[in-house]
Amino acid sequence: MAKDQKKQPRPKAETPKGFRDYFGADVTERKTMLDRIAEVYHRHGFDPLETSAVETVEALGKFLPDVDRPNAGVFAWQEEAVPGGGSGDWLALRYDLTAPLARVAAQFRNDLPAPYRRYAMGPVWRNEKPGPGRFRQFYQCDADTVGSASVAADAEVCAMLADALEAVGIARGDYIVRINNRKVLNGVLEAAEVRADQAEDVLRQIDKFDKVGREGVLALLTVGRKDDSGAEIDGVGLSEAQAQPVLAFLTSKGATNGETLVNLREAVGASVIGLEGVDELAQISDMLAAMGVGEDRAIIDPSIVRGLGYYTGPVFEAELTFEILDEKGRKRQFGSVAGGGRYDGLVERFTGQKVPATGVSIGVDRLLAALRAKGLAGADTAGPVVVTVMDRDRMADYQAMASELRAAGVRAEVYLGNPKNFGNQLKYADKRGAPVAIIQGGDEAERGVVQVKDLILGAKIAAEASLDEWKAQPAQTEVARADLVAEVKRILG
Amino acid sequence: MAKDQKKQPRPKAETPKGFRDYFGADVTERKTMLDRIAEVYHRHGFDPLETSAVETVEALGKFLPDVDRPNAGVFAWQEEAVPGGGSGDWLALRYDLTAPLARVAAQFRNDLPAPYRRYAMGPVWRNEKPGPGRFRQFYQCDADTVGSASVAADAEVCAMLADALEAVGIARGDYIVRINNRKVLNGVLEAAEVRADQAEDVLRQIDKFDKVGREGVLALLTVGRKDDSGAEIDGVGLSEAQAQPVLAFLTSKGATNGETLVNLREAVGASVIGLEGVDELAQISDMLAAMGVGEDRAIIDPSIVRGLGYYTGPVFEAELTFEILDEKGRKRQFGSVAGGGRYDGLVERFTGQKVPATGVSIGVDRLLAALRAKGLAGADTAGPVVVTVMDRDRMADYQAMASELRAAGVRAEVYLGNPKNFGNQLKYADKRGAPVAIIQGGDEAERGVVQVKDLILGAKIAAEASLDEWKAQPAQTEVARADLVAEVKRILG
Structure with a gap:
């Protein structure tokens, strides 16, 4: 009981405020x-x-108008002053x-x-x-x-x-x-x-040229103007x-x-x-x-x-x-x-x-x-070919398929979740943006073939095809195991 | 005077202790x-x-055996608690x-x-x-x-x-x-x-297998042994x-x-x-x-x-x-x-x-x-071809040469320091690891030619050649301005 009472609450799994993570x-x-x-x-x-x-706050300098708050604008902390260790310096990102x-x-x-x-x-x-x-x-x-x-x-x-x-x-x-x-x-x-003492004011006003145009800047440089809210802005004079x-x-x-x-x-x-x-x-x-x-x-x-x-x-x-x-x-x-x-x-x-x-x-x-x-940021962000798992005792066979595909330069992976529910595997392939799924059950293994499923064509057919067209399953092809890599490469173009 | 007395000492230009910079x-x-x-x-x-x-110290967790010193092992700081701003959280790298x-x-x-x-x-x-x-x-x-x-x-x-x-x-x-x-x-x-309470000790001792070998570990698991300094190490029992x-x-x-x-x-x-x-x-x-x-x-x-x-x-x-x-x-x-x-x-x-x-x-x-x-870290770390400046009024000409070289895929730059001392330019090229220097004075410009200096061959000759061989200057070739790129590419192989 005493132990339970001391138990800390679970920490929050959150990116700190104002920070973000970058995925894929x-x-x-x-x-x-x-x-x-x-x-x-x-x-x-x-x-x-x-x-x-990390820099010393001393070297960064610039962001320190206020010596009492050396962390204004920067993330800063003071090193512990430890003999042979921390220097007591202020450090900052x-x-x-x-x-x-x-x-x-x-x-x-x-x-x-x-x-x-x-x-x-x-x-x-x-x-x-x-x-x-x-x-x-x-x-x-x-x-x-x-x-x-x-x-x-x-x-x-x-x-x-x-x-x-x-x-x-x-x-x-x-x-x-x-x-x-x-x-x-x-x-x-x-x-x-x-005059020298006016120069900074002039710079500040011409900085608004983009927004207020020629006439606006003329007013700002001379007698001043009203801004959009109606407030009077002093001119430089x-x-x-x-x-x-x-x-x-x-x-x-x-x-x-x-x-x-x-x-x-x-x-x-x-x-x-x-x-x-x-x-x-x-x-x-x-x-x-x-x-x-x-x-x-x-x-x-x-x-x-x-x-x-x-x-x-x-x-x-x-x-x-x-x-x-x-x-x-x-x-x-x-x-x-x-x-x-x-x-x-x-x-x-x-x-x-x-x-x-x-x-x-x-x-x-x-x-x-x-x-x-502009649609120009295209790194190679295509998902991998997903080799599904029909028979968990034959993981080595599925891994061999993925290896062969990779050796041919094709991004490929074996499904590593619980293989019991095949629907989950296809949902996973979808989430991964997989272009192709490979399927080989015991029957196919015996006959020396694999099913190669074109997921992109499949999605297109699901969206557009009639029931008969859909039933014909043109997006799924059975090929000899030896032709696996060639067929995948054909689909990927 | 008052101003001078207030003047801050110059900051030290130093990487913080324990940090480093990476060059080139x-x-x-x-x-x-x-x-x-x-x-x-x-x-x-x-x-x-x-x-x-940056993570919250709460999310990092592990490094906090001692809640009084949340920065043990990590660089940590507390956010200011500001309404609408900092959260008062401890953050850490x-x-x-x-x-x-x-x-x-x-x-x-x-x-x-x-x-x-x-x-x-x-x-x-x-x-x-x-x-x-x-x-x-x-x-x-x-x-x-x-x-x-x-x-x-x-x-x-x-x-x-x-x-x-x-x-x-x-x-x-x-x-x-x-x-x-x-x-x-x-x-x-x-x-x-x-016994369960001995397991951790056993793990600690077998971790020394690399160092002390079979007999050493046997002693450590049983009755203990003397280490190299003669100190008695307790056995697990x-x-x-x-x-x-x-x-x-x-x-x-x-x-x-x-x-x-x-x-x-x-x-x-x-x-x-x-x-x-x-x-x-x-x-x-x-x-x-x-x-x-x-x-x-x-x-x-x-x-x-x-x-x-x-x-x-x-x-x-x-x-x-x-x-x-x-x-x-x-x-x-x-x-x-x-x-x-x-x-x-x-x-x-x-x-x-x-x-x-x-x-x-x-x-x-x-x-x-x-x-x-193993000599396998070879990124493309070759220095650039350096186009030297013989006549500072013709910078545009030198920049055109560098541009042509770059357009042909050759790393190239114009010397941008004070061109008065030509020796300094060759020293600079040396410091940059430049494989080739390009030279064109007024005379060469008039004749429509450039000097192409093979600095790698030059260094080899300087180290090995006789005076006569050196005087023959085989490392420097005059070519037509139009052949500049071809000659540089020939030297770079």
């Missing part, structure tokens, strides 16, 4: 996609890097793949090739409130070049991104890589005589004259890169940094052409402003341009699946040295969703 | 190996499962792939096929004291069949394990899968009239007569499974459970033969006692039998790279229902070390 095709489809991307990155000279999932790259680039700076091209693919963790489609563990897929100040590195990343999208199956014309440059915007701000170059920048995209560059040169006026930015875009445009990447695949587009606040030079974004139906059945463009740009502060936190870097991150779940929407 | 070939060689194993598992009808890295399988098998028992064959590959985390070659994050690679009581499932796992070892490159004859059965041991203990069947069991391996089975039948005497165990081994032997897995690949071996304390039926272990040199230069067999067996308690903690399961876990790092020792 979830795993293989993502893997197939990432393998194809890795193949492109590899061919471009990028090397894989797999850092530990990485929240992205860039912070670990920064740590590695600093830690191994004497061993790594310079410049260092690396790609990384793997889970990251965010200690955030989960929501629909918003998980606390998800995949990232990054490629970065560390230690090159040349815009050739940026052009290469853009070309590689376009190649990667095609490698996973996105057709040319169904995507576009858009390229902008923070330096051009800086030049525009200079030309418009925007620029004059109309100051706002004009900013708007000119945002709307400077021409029909070709050549036209866009002319417009941009006008928008930056005499600003040295602005002209440097335009020259960089011109170089990137030339390089892309040299690499055989036409403007139908990657194009200069100053309306891309996402990330301009973070990046220091070229920025890029890959967008899928085909339409899908949203949850309300409305057509909309699929939208952004990757973004990146040039940043300088990567290693500086650790070494004090500015190291130029540029890179791109593909939104793994979004891209996979796009492939599924 | 570390990643691709492991990936290639796991891909080949996954292909074998897939062909056998196993589906991939990727559970979240998974310490293996079996505990998450148990949780999934219970949570999704109505959705998963039954039996459920799944494989899983991924990192696990242990909050243990790190040591040489002993990390706190490492890979596991498991395959399990949940919900089948049939020894056909065990036989299948053994056959699949043998196939997997060959798929990664281990030659037939260089490995052996050894199979034993806990039930046979139970029968032997019954036959020897070992069996009589010599009781110890005999146990020793007979351990040494019952014959030249063939047939002989071994005869010996085992003798060792278990009239024990019902023992005879059941011997029958199971006989069935497994027959099934392996039917699957074309000969006794040169998988064999019954009662001397395999590792895991007999944990498993409830068949146990298996894969051993690599070729010799390597250990750290002291002595020849020794490589040893165990995988192990598994049948266990019943998997889902019981959650549902109260016993669900039979069997599976195998491959030691990823050990198997990879074995492949490297």
Whole structure:
């Protein structure tokens, strides 16, 4: 009795809140996609890097505005301080793949090739409130070049991104890589005589260009506007004259890169940094052409402003341009699946040295969703041929059949549940998505034959055929045992 | 000044203690190996499962003997209890792939096929004291069949394990899968009239069979012995007569499974459970033969006692039998790279229902070390062709060359560092393991040619050739720009 009272309640079998498990095709489809991307990155000279999932909170840094709550945004814990064991350090799960790259680039700076091209693919963790489609563990897929100040590195990343999208199956014309440059915007701000203390506000407002359009941004940059709810949004306080170059920048995209560059040169006026930015875009445009990447695949587009606040030079974004139906059945463009740009502060936190870097991150779940929407995520997800068990004393015979099929390259398995109820075996084959079931009872064994049941044809007949057609059982064939493999291969085509 | 005084010291760029990063070939060689194993598992009808890295401590359970220290053995942290947000639950990183399988098998028992064959590959985390070659994050690679009581499932796992070892490159004859059965041991203990309270001690002692041999185990089972340091080790207190069947069991391996089975039948005497165990081994032997897995690949071996304390039926272990040199230069067999067996308690903690399961876990790092020792870990780890930069205004030309090479399937990149010092570019190519460097200065560009430098031949000549031979520069060829790709492909063979 005393023991019973102490008995613990059974634990709940639940994935922790905000986390999920991936089954079968979830795993293989993502893997197939990432393998194809890795193949492109590899061919471009990028090397894989797999850092530990755990970092010291000190090295991660960034997510720690509040030292009293070192786990805001990350999953963190303190090591026990044990002599010879735990260090008492705070450790945390990485929240992205860039912070670990920064740590590695600093830690191994004497061993790594310079410049260092690396790609990384793997889970990251965010200690955030989960929501629909918003998980606390998800995949990232990054490629970065560390230690090159040349815009050739940026052009290469853009070309590689376009190649990667095609490698996973996105057709040319169904995507576009858009390229902008923070330096051009800086030049525009200079030309418009925007004060340094206004620059951040300007960036925040032009970030809304997508949503509120030209007139909306004009209002936001000057006197303010009412939003949809009727609330007054303060303006930045620029004059109309100051706002004009900013708007000119945002709307400077021409029909070709050549036209866009002319417009941009006008928008930056005499600003040295602005002209440097335009020259960089011109170089990137030339390089892309040299690499055989036409403007139908990657194009200069100053309306891309996402990330301009973070990046220091070229920025890029890959967008899928085909339409899908949203949850309300409305057509909309699929939208952004990757973004990146040039940043300088990567290693500086650790070494004090500015190291130029540029890179791109593909939104793994979004891209996979796009492939599924287009029916392009097809990894080999076909179920196995199921060898049913009519006579449990002849398991070895059934296993021999499955082995022969596998030796011929056919995915195959023997039913391993309780064989008593044959209906359960066919239900199992159905649940497994089996294309074919093999049946051999004692009678068939004596006659040296097997029944080969085409489950796909069978399902079709069950759905469409008349009773007579169904009775004729064209989906089930008796063949000699020696012809088993050939017959299955015939059915699988 | 005030600002300077507040300045934080720079963070240390260090992988946390006990963790490591994987670079380049570390990643691709492991990936290639796991891909080949996954292909074998897939062909056998196993589906991939990727559970979240994070579990509730409640679901992980097992590692919590001490409720005051819920993080003993695992990395654990408590969620903040926030309305609508964190649950206040203790979360932890998974310490293996079996505990998450148990949780999934219970949570999704109505959705998963039954039996459920799944494989899983991924990192696990242990909050243990790190040591040489002993990390706190490492890979596991498991395959399990949940919900089948049939020894056909065990036989299948053994056959699949043998196939997997060959798929990664281990030659037939260089490995052996050894199979034993806990039930046979139970029968032997019954036959020897070992008391229930002695059974665990007996298991602990026979676990030392590998080290101390027949006479050592005899002493340990009876009156005890002195270990190498001279310390007295207590014996279990069996009589010599009781110890005999146990020793007979351990040494019952014959030249063939047939002989071994005869010996085992003798060792278990009239024990019902023992005879059941011997029958199971006989069935497994027959099934392996039917699957074309000969006794040169998988064999019954009662001397395999590792895991007999944990498993409830068949146990298996894969051993690599070729010799390597250990750290002291002595020849020794490589040893165990995988192990598994049948266990019943998997889902019981959650549902109260016993669900039979069997599976195998491959030691990823050990198997990879074995492949490297045999020169079999060869993923495509060749460095890229490096296109050097003689004239930084012609970056687009160099990028066009790299693009053409890539389009022809050749891994290639443009040097992206500061091109001023050409020696640095060749040093870079060397560090990258580049097989070929491409050189085109202004003069060559005008003449429409490029220099193609065979770096592998070059290194060989530098090491072996006379001065005259070296001056002849046979490792560097001038070709027409249009022949660049063909010449590189010729060199790469």
